[in-house]
Amino acid sequence: MPPSCGVCLQNPSKYKCPKCRIPYCSVECCKKHKESPCVAPASEQGPRAPSLPVSRPKRNFEEDEADEDAIRLTRRSLTAVALDRNVRSCLRDTNLQKKIADIDSSEDVEGAIERAMQEPDFRAFCDQVLSKVAL
Structure with a gap:
């Protein structure tokens, strides 16, 4: 049986607040x-890494679209990557975050990726991502 509604405390809940995860049973609840502000659970409020300012070079995506050899990932593959605990754990590392930001803002993305792949931590992250992608 589902937990009872966290608002009216009477009916079984069918839904959860996306922010604080409190169960509720109806539109009214x-x-x-x-009406009152809610907050994310304490387990999700841990210290967050400061966001890194990223200046991205302009890219010519039309050129990428014309590339017949380009690999397009499915929504299912992207979701599998986004939900994977190991990938999410890796992404908490501020050094990896900085490395990804550096790659993203690089004028020579391919060269930046090649250099990053020489680092064991970055290579392990890439292996984790690729293990979740079904091509």
Whole structure:
């Protein structure tokens, strides 16, 4: 049996608030819940790495679109990567975040990736991502 509604405390819940994950049973209870501000659970409020300012060079995506050899990932593959615990764990590393930002802002992306692949931590991250992508 589902948990009871965290708002009215009477009915079984069918839904959860996307922000604080409190269960609720109906539109009315959802509206009541939204009247007071909610916060994410403590387990999700841990210290966050400061966002890194990234200046990205302009890219010619039309040129990429014309590339017949370009690999296009499915939504299923991207979702599998996004939900993978190991990938998410790797992405908490500020050094990896900086490396990815550096690659993204590089004028020579391919060269930046080649240099990054020489580092064991970056290579392990790439292996984790590629293990989740079904080509």
